[in-house]
Amino acid sequence: MADAIIFGSLLYSHILPPIMAFIGIILLCSGVMDNKRNYTLAGIAIFFGAGLLPFLILPLVIGS
Structure with a gap:
């Protein structure tokens, strides 16, 4: 269970935001x-x- 929380927190804090930000900047430019x-507007x-x-x-993934 702890591994799922660690992977979930890593996914939503360090992996998805930079990918989304990069796509957003590409669309914006x-x-x-x-x-x-x-x-x-989408960017x-x-x-x-x-x-x-x-x-x-x-907060939903970690449960606090």
Whole structure:
């Protein structure tokens, strides 16, 4: 059980946020350069979601 908590906390604190932030920045830059508002808004949402993900998910995974 402890291994699942450690893997879950690592996944949601160190693995997914950087991947999501990178995708968000790519979408943001692509949207700005190509004048595509949908890409820009999606990039902003994914980037901020990456920043908030650990604070929303980790309390549920750890149980505190």
